[in-house]
Structures are given as C-alpha cells and as structure tokens.
Amino acid sequence: MTGPGASTTPAALPTRAEEPDGYGAVPLETVVAVARGRVRRTARRRVVLVVLALLVLAVFATSLVVGRTVYPPLDVLRVVLGEDVQGASFTVGRLRLPRAVLAVVVGLSFGLGGVTFQTMLRNPLASPDVIGISSGASAAAAFAIVVLGLSGPSVSLVAIVAALAVALLVYGLAFRGGVAGTRLILVGIGIAAMLESVTAYVLSRAAEWDLQEAVRWLAGSLNGTDWSEVLPATAALVVCGAVLLSRTRALGALQLGDDTAAALGVRVEPTRILLIVAAVGLIAFATAAAGPIAFVAFLAGPIAARVVGTNGSLLLPAGLVGALLVLVADLCGQFLLGTRYPVGVVTGVLGAPYLIYLIVRTNRAGGSL
Amino acid sequence: MTSTATRTAPAPAADVDPVRRPRRRRALWALAVVVVLAGLVLLSVAVGSRVVGLSDVLAGLQGSTSTIGEAAVAQRVPRTLLAVAVGGALGLSGAVMQGVTRNPLADPGILGVNTGASLAVVTAVATVGLSTATGYIWAAIAGAAVTAVFVYAVGSLGRGGATPLKLALAGAATSAALSSFITAVVLPRNDIAGGLRSWQIGGVGGASYESTAQVLPFLLCGVVISLLSARRLNSLALGDDVAAGLGERVAVARAVAALGAVLLCGAATAVAGPIGFVGLVVPHLCRLLVGPDHRWLLPFSTLTGACLLLAADVLGRVVARPTEVDVGIITALVGAPFFIAIVRRRTVRAL
Numbered sequence: 001m002t003g004p005g006a007s008t009t010p011a012a013l014p015t016r017a018e019e020p021d022g023y024g025a026v027p028l029e030t031v032v033a034v035a036r037g038r039v040r041r042t043a044r045r046r047v048v049l050v051v052l053a054l055l056v057l058a059v060f061a062t063s064l065v066v067g068r069t070v071y072p073p074l075d076v077l078r079v080v081l082g083e084d085v086q087g088a089s090f091t092v093g094r095l096r097l098p099r100a101v102l103a104v105v106v107g108l109s110f111g112l113g114g115v116t117f118q119t120m121l122r123n124p125l126a127s128p129d130v131i132g133i134s135s136g137a138s139a140a141a142a143f144a145i146v147v148l149g150l151s152g153p154s155v156s157l158v159a160i161v162a163a164l165a166v167a168l169l170v171y172g173l174a175f176r177g178g179v180a181g182t183r184l185i186l187v188g189i190g191i192a193a194m195l196e197s198v199t200a201y202v203l204s205r206a207a208e209w210d211l212q213e214a215v216r217w218l219a220g221s222l223n224g225t226d227w228s229e230v231l232p233a234t235a236a237l238v239v240c241g242a243v244l245l246s247r248t249r250a251l252g253a254l255q256l257g258d259d260t261a262a263a264l265g266v267r268v269e270p271t272r273i274l275l276i277v278a279a280v281g282l283i284a285f286a287t288a289a290a291g292p293i294a295f296v297a298f299l300a301g302p303i304a305a306r307v308v309g310t311n312g313s314l315l316l317p318a319g320l321v322g323a324l325l326v327l328v329a330d331l332c333g334q335f336l337l338g339t340r341y342p343v344g345v346v347t348g349v350l351g352a353p354y355l356i357y358l359i360v361r362t363n364r365a366g367g368s369l
Numbered sequence: 370m371t372s373t374a375t376r377t378a379p380a381p382a383a384d385v386d387p388v389r390r391p392r393r394r395r396a397l398w399a400l401a402v403v404v405v406l407a408g409l410v411l412l413s414v415a416v417g418s419r420v421v422g423l424s425d426v427l428a429g430l431q432g433s434t435s436t437i438g439e440a441a442v443a444q445r446v447p448r449t450l451l452a453v454a455v456g457g458a459l460g461l462s463g464a465v466m467q468g469v470t471r472n473p474l475a476d477p478g479i480l481g482v483n484t485g486a487s488l489a490v491v492t493a494v495a496t497v498g499l500s501t502a503t504g505y506i507w508a509a510i511a512g513a514a515v516t517a518v519f520v521y522a523v524g525s526l527g528r529g530g531a532t533p534l535k536l537a538l539a540g541a542a543t544s545a546a547l548s549s550f551i552t553a554v555v556l557p558r559n560d561i562a563g564g565l566r567s568w569q570i571g572g573v574g575g576a577s578y579e580s581t582a583q584v585l586p587f588l589l590c591g592v593v594i595s596l597l598s599a600r601r602l603n604s605l606a607l608g609d610d611v612a613a614g615l616g617e618r619v620a621v622a623r624a625v626a627a628l629g630a631v632l633l634c635g636a637a638t639a640v641a642g643p644i645g646f647v648g649l650v651v652p653h654l655c656r657l658l659v660g661p662d663h664r665w666l667l668p669f670s671t672l673t674g675a676c677l678l679l680a681a682d683v684l685g686r687v688v689a690r691p692t693e694v695d696v697g698i699i700t701a702l703v704g705a706p707f708f709i710a711i712v713r714r715r716t717v718r719a720l
Contacts, residue, residue: 125538130545176713186541186708189537191709193478193645193701194705196701197697200698215562294549339557345556348548349550349553352546355545355546359539363523
C-alpha cells in the first residue's frame with residue numbers, strides 16, 4: 001500500500017513510518033470500511049431495484065384484476081396467456097391490459113427521459129416537462145390532430161420532430177459559453193409559455209365535441225387506450241431505453257462536468273447529443289400516446305435518488321419509479337376519487353407540492369441560484 | 370458654499386443633465402404615447418374580423434345597430450374600453466411589482482399571481498357557484514394577494530434574499546403547480562368547463578359596458594394606490610438600508626405598493642382572464658423612454674400597457690380572419706421572447 005507520495009521520493013524507499021503526515025498511506029481499516037460501504041450500498045441498490053420491480057408488477061396485476069367488475073386472478077392470468085375466457089377476455093384483454101401496459105411504458109419512458117435530463121444538466125428542475133420539451137410535443141401533437149387531421153404514428157412523428165426542435169432551441173438560447181442551469185430552466189419556461197399559448201389557440205379552434213377529448217388528452221390520460229397506441233411507444237422505449245442504458249457510464253461521467261468526462265475518455269459532444277436525442281425520443285413518443293402526464297418526468301428522478309441513495313446510475317430506478325407513479329395515479333384517478341380523473345391530473349396534484357418543496361429546499365440550502 | 374452653488378446653478382443645465390432626463394423630452398414622449406393610444410383606439414373600433422366601411426363606423430359610434438357592420442362597430446366600443454382598462458392595469462401592475470421586488474423579471478403572469486387569481490375564481494365557481502361579476506373580482510383579488518405573498522416568501526428564502534432568478538423560478542413553479550390544481554377543479558365539471566376555458570386563455574372579446582363598469586372602481590382604486598407609491602418606490606430603488614435611512618418605513622412602503630399591484634392584476638384577471646407578459650414588457654420599454662424615476666415610469670407604463678394590449682387585440686382580430694386569436698395568446702407569443710432575452714443577458718441585475 002504505497003500511495004502517490006511514494007513516487008515523489010524515489011531515492012529513499014519510503015516506508016509507512018517515514019511518511020511525514022501519513023499522506024498517501026491509507027490505513028487498512030479505512031480501505032475495509034470503504035469497501036464494506038460500497039458492498040452495502042450495492043446490496044441496497046439491488047434490493048431497492050427488486051422491490052420496485054415487484055411493486056410495479058403487483059400494481060400492474062391489481063389494475064388488471066380490479067375494476068367495475070372484479071375478475072378472479074386465475075381468469076385474468078388465463079386471458080393474459082391468450083386463452084379465451086367468457087366476459088373477461090373483452091374487459092381484461094381489450095380494455096385493461098393495453099391500458100396497464102401503456103401505463104408501464106409511458107411511466108418508464110418519462111422516468112428515463114426525465115432523469116437523463118436532470119442528471120446531464122445537474123439540476124432536478126431541468127426536467128423535460130419544466131423546460132418546455134413536453135410542451136413542444138403536446139403543441140405539435142395537438143396541431144397534428146386538430147389542424148392537420150392526422151392520427152396514429154404520424155402524430156408521434158410530428159411530436160418528436162417538434163420536441164427535438166424545442167430541445168435544440170432551448171439549449172441554443174441558453175448557451176453562452178457554457179450552459180448555466182438556471183438560465184436554461186428560465187429560457188425553457190419562457191419557451192413553454194409560448195408553446196402553451198399555441199396549444200390553447202389550436203384547441204380553441206377545435207370543434208366542441210373534440211374539445212373535451214382534447215382537454216383530457218392534454219391533461220394526460222390513458223382513457224380508451226388500444227394496442228395501436230401502445231406499439232409505437234413500446235418500440236421507442238425499447239430502442240431509446242437501450243441506448244440510454246448502454247450509456248449509463250458516460251452519463252455518470254458527464255455529471256462530473258465536461259472536462260472531467262473528457263479526461264475519463266468520454267467523447268463529450270457526440271455522447272451528449274445521443275443522450276438528448278434518445279431522451280427526447282422517449283418523451284415525445286410517450287406524450288403522443290398518453291398526453292403530457294404532468295410531473296412524472298420531474299418526480300421520478302428525485303424520488304429514485306431518495307430510495308436508492310447516491311450509488312450508481314439513477315436510470316433504471318427512475319424508470320421503475322415512473323412506471324409505478326403512473327400505474328398508481330391511474331388507479332387512484334379511476335376508482336378512488338369519486339369522479340374519474342385522467343391520470344395526469346392526479347400526478348399534477350401530487351407533483352405540484354413537491355415542486356414547491358424542491359424550490360424551498362434549494363433556496364434554503366443557498367443553492368446555485 | 371456648495372449648497373449656494375448648486376442652488377444658483379444656471380437653469381438650462383436641468384435640460385442637458387445626462388442623468389435626469391430632460392423634462393421636455395419626457396413631455397414629448399408622453400404626447401407621443403397619448404397620440405399612439407388615441408390612434409389605436411380608433412383602429413380598434415374600425416378594424417376587426419369583419420371589414421366595415423367608414424359610414425358604418427360613424428353610425429355605429431352613435432349607437433346605431435341597423436346594419437351588421439354598425440352592430441359590429443357597436444360591439445367593438447366596449448371591447449376597446451375594456452382593453453384600455455385591462456392593459457393599463459397590467460402595465461402599471463407590472464411596473465409596481467418590478468419596483469417593489471427590484472426585479473426586472475417581475476410580472477403578474479411570471480410570478481404566478483394571475484394563476485393564483487384564476488384558481489381562486491375557478492374554485493369559487495365550481496364549489497359555491499359564484500356567478501356575480503363582483504364576486505369574481507373579490508375572489509380574484511384574494512387569490513392574487515395570497516399567491517403574491519406566497520411566491521415572495523418562497524423566493525426570498527435563503528442566502529441573498531429575493532434575487533431576480535430565484536423569484537422568477539419560485540413564481541414559475543407556483544404557476545405550474547396552481548395550473549394543475551385548476552385542471553383538477555375544472556375537468557370533472559362539464560357544465561362550467563366551456564365558459565371557464567375561454568376565460569382561462571385571456572381575452573377581452575366578451576366585453577360589455579356592465580362588466581367594464583363593475584371592474585372600474587377596483588381598477589381606479591389600484592391606480593390611485595400605485596401612483597401614490599411612486600415616491601416610495603423611488604426610495605426603495607436605492608436599497609432597503611438607504612430607504613430606511615431616508616426615513617422610509619420599508620415594510621409599509623412595500624406592502625402598500627404591492628396592495629395596489631395586486632388590486633390591479635386581480636381585478637384585470639377577473640374580468641379578462643390571465644393575460645401574461647404585458648406587465649413584463651411595458652415597464653422595460655418605458656424605462657428606455659423616460660428613465661427609472663417612478664413618478665414618470667408608472668403613468669407611462671399605464672398608457673403604454675393600454676397601447677400594447679389594444680395593439681395585441683387588434684392584431685389578434687386580423688391575423689386569423691374570419692376567426693379571432695385571443696389577446697392572451699398574442700401577448701404570450703410577443704412577450705415570451707422578450708422574457709428570454711432578459712434572462713439571456715449575462716447577469717440579471719437587480720433594479
């Protein structure tokens with residue numbers, strides 16, 4: 001165990017006793033403690049991931065079983081496995097299953113996309129739904145549906161092009177020899193304000209009977225989901241999610257700052273562009289499928305950080321937390337609250353106080369503002 | 370000795386003093402703004418999604434509604450009045466808020482005050498069935514006041530007090546939070562959703578003489594309080610310590626001026642819906658014209674705010690003929706780039 005101090009005095013072979021201030025000599029106990037801590041944190045991370053995955057599975061199963069009619073779990077299982085069961089096949093197979101699958105898919109997408117932005121920009125407020133990227137996707141999707149009369153995959157395409165353009169615009173406008181977090185967030189808020197007024201205008205042009213549907217979609221809703229909406233979002237999740245997870249290490253390096261990341265062997269600009277495109281793709285496809293479900297992208301990262309601790313990447317935990325949030329909020333919105341609320345209203349009302357709390361905590365700590 | 374010297378300084382010096390804007394130039398600007406306002410009022414009556422001839426305009430102004438054109442003109446008169454009142458209120462409110470918080474990003478929309486007013490109105494309509502115009506106004510003012518206090522409290526936590534960026538962020542976050550509450554309140558109520566939705570975008574299209582008359586006392590009250598605060602705001606601009614040294618009771622001065630601003634934007638929101646960015650853009654423009662002295666800035670902001678909202682309303686009527694674009698949409702599209710430009714400046718200085 002010769003530390004870095006050893007190389008500076010090559011003439012006299014240093015022993016631990018000769019080190020003047022113990023610089024470079026790490027006592028064995030410290031090494032053991034650090035290693036033990038790492039093992040403990042890794043173990044905790046594993047436990048948390050497994051628990052989260054089990055919770056997602058449990059709520060997913062619940063949302064298939066519970067509803068206006070409660071089917072026996074065995075029937076539900078048989079429907080999921082493709083058997084034909086009287087009654088349950090329609091309700092569970094055609095109504096509940098696509099809805100629950102879409103909830104998981106968009107939850108994962110929002111969680112992954114949101115935490116990528118938050119990590120890369122080192123600020124929990126820099127989530128796509130705060131800095132206007134979701135607003136861009138919604139405005140484009142509303143325009144595509146109401147004005148252009150499109151539907152299905154072409155709406156997703158318009159949404160992702162617009163969301164990428166907005167991301168580029170926000171980044172470009174906030175860039176002044178480096179991107180400061182607060183400036184980027186406020187620029188994004190300004191862009192979001194413009195895009196929301198565009199959405200408001202488009203919707204005010206919609207016919208009355210479109211309007212109610214458009215408003216529900218804008219709030220973020222899983223109502224009336226069928227498989228044709230689930231497929232593009234799932235495909236996007238598989239492709240973009242794989243890209244993000246394969247760049248976990250690079251994302252962690254970028255979090256340390258561009259120079260450090262470059263020193264660690266990360267090609268900073270190409271990696272960042274790849275990460276942004278993948279994250280925006282997730283957000284845009286999920287938004288096109290279910291509307292901008294409020295605050296899921298914003299909440300998933302910080303909640304994941306709370307439960308996992310600061311060990312390793314937050315990508316996977318944030319994705320799971322996102323899926324859990326959407327599933328639970330959709331269940332609450334459907335059955336717990338008297339009137340049927342779309343899922344986005346529930347997450348919005350839950351997320352709003354947390355957003356305020358985050359601002360209060362950042363200000364108290366004298367954060368980077 | 371020195372004091373005598375200053376006192377006997379030659380009078381023309383006041384006109385060329387680079388720090389104090391020459392009075393004559395200010396007066397010229399004032400005249401120019403009044404002329405522009407008058408021109409916009411005429412334009413607003415004459416131009417709309419329906420093209421009318423000069424004879425229709427003249428007849429409509431005299432109250433005749435015998436042709437469709439005359440009726441359209443007669444409709445535009447209360448609308449124009451309301452746009453002037455609301456625009457002036459929002460411009461003045463923004464100027465006062467920027468003075469009170471010494472924050473170049475302050476605006477009833479950005480600080481979330483308009484959203485607070487909307488939430489209060491929407492909640493009152495949905496829960497206790499509020500339907501009178503005066504009820505709307507009181508609810509909006511109460512909501513605006515609570516939100517303003519809340520945002521200021523959140524924004525001024527921590528080191529450095531209420532810095533411009535912190536305050537803007539607290540306002541935007543509060544606004545986003547309150548918006549999701551508004552959705553939660555409105556969405557299950559199909560019966561009231563239609564009316565509230567068009568109100569929520571922010572527009573002066575549904576103006577009538579009655580609604581304008583009902584809101585006018587509140588607006589006048591706000592204008593008087595705000596304009597009387599001009600001298601206090603000048604002291605506050607020097608910083609709290611200096612202001613206190615000059616004998617100003619800082620907290621009282623802030624509270625009184627803020628009350629004026631809240632009255633103005635609350636009442637304006639109640640009658641026209643939340644209209645953003647007017648209060649942000651106008652004071653900045655006026656500061657370029659007449660300098661930072663609030664005794665000039667506040668009246669100027671009132672006039673310029675009225676001009677801006679009228680211009681936005683007229684623009685909204687002609688860009689998408691035969692339909693109309695609500696004025697709240699136009700002001701957001703015009704004002705947000707302005708907001709971004711201020712944010713992009715290297716440092717956002719306190720006023």
